[in-house]
Amino acid sequence: MSKSHVRRITFPSLLAVGGLLAAACGSSSSSSSATTAAPASVPIGFFGALTGPNAQLGINIDNGVKLAVSQYNATASAKVSLVNLDSQGDPAQAPQLAQKAITDKLVAVVGPAFSGESLAADPILEQAGIVSVTPSATNPALATHGWKFWHRIVGNDNAQGPAAAQFIVKKLGATKVAVIDDQSAYGQGIANIVRQALPGLGASIATSQSIDPTAPDYSSTVNAIMASGATAVFYGGYYDAAGRLLKQLRDAGYKAPFVSDDGSLDPKLISTAGQAESANTYATCACGDVSGTTAGKAFTSAYQAMFNTAPGTYSAEGYDAAGVILAAIKAGQTTSAGINTYIGSHTFDGITKKISFTSTGDINGGGIYVYQASGTAFTSLGLVSNLVG
């Protein structure tokens, strides 16, 4: 595809947020369908878990989207309405919600948030020609289906898996690694990439197990890890089961590093496992720490003002994913096809990074960061590539 027509677009100004919180809440808190009756409003959606066991990541993203939409509506002439498609993170519910996106005539959705639900919903969205920009579904296979309307604004697990393996071997110095996954499209996907990457780095796989994320008891897995002599554990999955597995490992006296992925990068992992138990616990993520940049600081304070809480994992990516769609709408593209062409051919200044898409819908570039549990939250250690040198 020719790149001759690339321009820079900046996102709607952050300045006008303050006075518009009430309006934003009024237009975006609807849980099922757009309630605004304004004739000119363009409906877009958020697709992801707002309830259910791993809802926090979805809520983080949705808040980022809500903030972007409220800032956009503050200045724009063609208003945007936001429809929530709450998947509960459950792939079984995803096709039905994709149908709802079609019925509601959405032109674009932010999401689906998780990889499993993406696999179920994206073919339907693709067929209907609805633009999707996921801020967080990192399974590499999603980019291999030739979908024209699908986009992803974070690096995928093909980047995250090897980076996690490098961090474990080169930075943490582990030579025998237990690799555990939760059998989800995402968790097993990234764990398999870590399994493939470890031998090349000179480390062996001490034991390889899959757990049931809904089971209460992981004692057989804990026993297997202890018996294997693993000097580090990698867990592919989400914070809910990760927290309980970590707790049971620490209770059994296992003190070696516990490394997980962006699905586990949430303070709830620490509150589930306990602060003392979360010592020596890390999570990798394609999501960067935005607290250092000017745009990031403005985003953080606007987010804090609107939701009375600090941005969480993928909040900034949710904001950027919505920003890409809103930039296209602002440029006068109000049809799915128009938006799709527009975002495929432009570069956007996001708060997380510069965003442009490859022909498969993946982002150009996109580094992997690592975070360490400390106190009640995760703090950024920086890019993995810098840490392992």
Add this chain to the structure above:
Amino acid sequence: MHNLIIQFWPSVIDGTTTGAIYALMALGYTLVYGVLRLINFAHSEVFMVGTFASLFTLHALGITHAPGGIAAIGVFILITLAAMAASGLVAVGVERVAYRPLRKRNSTSLANLISAIGMSFFLQEVFALRYGRDLIPFPRVLQKNVLFHIGTGVVRSDKLLVVVGALVMMFILDRFVNGTRLGRGIRAVAQDPSTAMLMGVNIDRVITLTFLLGGIMAGAAAMLYGTFYEVTQYNIGFVIGIKGFTAAVLGGIGNIRGALIGGFALGLIETFGGAIFHAQWVDVVAFSVLVLVLLVRPTGILGENLQRARA
């Protein structure tokens, strides 16, 4: 095979621990089935309410880390009583609201089943709306100290508490059902409701008592679960409920000692299944064993009769 040798004793200990909780849950299913020939699918929510009751008691007491000595015993008594009272009340409430009106109208057992599922959803959603859908952590009530070793296995204080606590509850229940006047009423109704009624047994009162006992056992399981796993959630009862029901069927549903054996057997099968194969095969192994047992003994290990357990 090497794995199995290293993991043999840890598996025995962990299997017994989870099995003890399964067994307590199985008792609730088995008691109700024995008397009413009905599976109380809301029993998992009776358990869930118990975990919340002990959590709230801990919050009310201001416990943030494990107390020592006499205080610890007092805390345990309080959270146990709170969980038992809450679970017992919910179990009796479920019977009043979801089963008794249907029974009075001589409805089909399918209607009871749907009613139970409805109660189950209702209770889950009430707690989900009130307390959110995320895991809620427990403060630590009991230090997880290593007490002694058996082979390569480590016996921790919390695991010992679960097993001993469960065994004590089971013993009390067994004595109550088999050795008291009220227990005789339960056995009479289980054997033949119409004859029991003719002999002057108040069936409604016996049924209420049965639900209460099942609820108290679930409350004990909930307190032990909270102390051991230190988390709860609106749907925490779902998996435990299925495991408890499975244990009850494995041991012989309607049979109190069967529930006990079924619970420990299921716990051990699961951990050994996980040790020999891999963690992902735990449920496959457990349910394969269940099917095999039912092929040979269709009514479970000890058979179906509540009465026969007395032998």
